[in-house]
Amino acid sequence: MTEESEGIMKGYVCKVCKFISINGSAPDKCPVCGAPRTAFEEKEDAIKTLKDENNLTELEKKHIPVITVVKKCGLIPEGCLDVHVKMGEIQHPMQAEHYIAHIDFYIDKEFISRVMLTPEKLNPAAALHLKASSGRLAAIELCNLHGAWIKETEL
Numbered sequence: 001m002t003e004e005s006e007g008i009m010k011g012y013v014c015k016v017c018k019f020i021s022i023n024g025s026a027p028d029k030c031p032v033c034g035a036p037r038t039a040f041e042e043k044e045d046a047i048k049t050l051k052d053e054n055n056l057t058e059l060e061k062k063h064i065p066v067i068t069v070v071k072k073c074g075l076i077p078e079g080c081l082d083v084h085v086k087m088g089e090i091q092h093p094m095q096a097e098h099y100i101a102h103i104d105f106y107i108d109k110e111f112i113s114r115v116m117l118t119p120e121k122l123n124p125a126a127a128l129h130l131k132a133s134s135g136r137l138a139a140i141e142l143c144n145l146h147g148a149w150i151k152e153t154e155l
C-alpha cells in the first residue's frame with residue numbers, strides 16, 4: 001500500500017524510547033525515559049497525520065487515533081475530564097508481529113502521559129482522567145510496523 005498521500009509532521013525523536021517532542025525543540029531530558037538532549041534526532045517525517053479527512057486511506061483508518069472526550073467522569077465526579085482514544089476507525093491489530101506499542105498524550109504540545117500496550121493482552125485503546133478542562137489535546141500512537149501517527153483535538 002502506498003504512503004505517498006499521507007500528511008507528514010516534524011518532530012524530535014528520542015532514539016531510546018521513541019518519544020517525539022512536538023513543541024519545536026528537543027527537551028533537556030526525555031520526559032518518558034530520561035535520556036539527554038543528545039539522544040534526540042530532528043526528523044521532518046517523524047509523525048504521520050491525516051491529509052484529507054474526507055477521504056481516509058485504509059492505512060489512515062487503522063492508525064489515526066480516534067479521540068473521544070467525555071465531560072462527565074464516572075470515577076472522579078468533580079474536576080475530571082475523560083479522554084478515550086482508540087486505533088482507529090478500523091480496529092488496528094494487536095498481534096505479536098503487528099501492534100500498537102504505546103500512546104503518548106500531550107496538552108498544548110507538552111507531554112502528559114504514555115500508555116504502554118502489550119500485544120495479545122490489550123486492545124488498541126487507552127483512557128486518561130484529566131484535571132485540565134481546556135487546551136489542545138494530542139495523541140500520538142506508535143505502530144511497530146507503520147510508525148507514529150497523530151490526532152489532535154480541542155478539549
Ligand SMILES: [Fe+2]
Nearest residue numbers: 098143145146
Ligand atoms: Fe500498523
